[in-house]
Amino acid sequence: MRKLDDDLGTIGRRVLTPIAVLWFTYLVGVLGYKMIGGAKHSWLDALYMTTITLTTTGYREVIDITEHPAAMIFTIVLLLFGATAVVMTGSMITAYVVEGDLTAGFRRRRMQKRIDAMRAHTIVCGAGQTGTAVVAELVQTDRAVVAIESSAERAAVFERQFPNVPVMVGDCTDDEVLTQAGIVHASGVVVCTDDDKVALVTTVLARQMAPKARLVARAADERAAARLRQSGADSAVSPGRIGGMRMASELLRPSVVSFLDQMLRDENRNLRIEEVRVEQGSALDARRVDALRLHEYGTGLLLLAMRARDGAYVFNPPADTTVNGGCHLIVMGDPASVSRMQVAGAAS
DSSP states (O other): OHHHHHHHHHHIIIIIHHHHHHHHHHHHHHHHHHHHHGGGSOHHHHHHHHHHHHTTOOOOOSSOOTTOHHHHHHHHHHHHHHHHHHHHHHHHHHHHHHTTHHHHHHHHHHHHHHHHTOOSOEEEEOOSHHHHHHHHHHHHTTOOEEEEESOHHHHHHHHHHOTTSOEEESOTTOHHHHHHTTGGGOSEEEEOOSOHHHHHHHHHHHHHHOTTSEEEEEOSSHHHHHHHHHTTOSEEEOHHHHHHHHHHHHHHOHHHHHHHHHHHHOTTTOOEEEEEEOOTTSTTTTEEGGGSOGGGTOTTOEEEEEEOTTSOEEESOOTTOEEOTTOEEEEEEOHHHHHHHHHHHSOO
């Protein structure tokens, strides 16, 4: 919460302090004119005199000071000091609003409230090219996501591209920043920074703070990937290696690559290959493949493979294959249909 405290401290220094000085001046003026006017004049008269003095309005004086030199000196001092306080307070508030600091402070507080209410979301560390691609896929499949970016400029670009995704400007190797991003309640963390040292520290810290979350990290090469996995990452991805495999696939199997690209970019059907975990005691547990009734969860839902509890894959499982708790079903379909099937696979 350090960032929010800094915002409130800035508001106090730039706005609340001059306002407090102005109110103190106002109070001194009211008390002074009440003492000058005595019993013949009310507190309202003193308030009126203070108001027309500080605002330099020039209306009729209800408390006559022309015969009182001390009262005239008091008015001169109050006028000079008070008028300066009024001008400074007005300029401070105007500058603060025009510069957007006040709006930004309230916006950050609203964003923090949104993050605090999130559960089972994904934290993406690094809003560069890789991080942006990760967030785009998460948003496309209706996943809740929070981004962390150290560069304010890149964060601003990211925010314009994903206006509904909370983005925090901070260091992902700072435990306070990860706490503000809700890592305790996160289901996954993706480390997309291009600095292997930063990725390593973030991986270790994230694993300590969220031992049950799935953690995927970006690695420059296989050596870095091995270190990241040893540090707690469930998976380490090398963009260079993936890029090479993609180029080879474009050469050897262009139709397959074209199909996968079309599936990922299709805005109408929004097809995805997803996994459904089957918990023991769920509606999918101990059922044969032909009894799963995939059409009940959505049209076009296709079972591609099944991963057994021992990690072995069964591709295109036969109709008499039994689905047991602890296995994963690899299916293809739209996110809504997959989500309904995931609910059915969860423990009741």
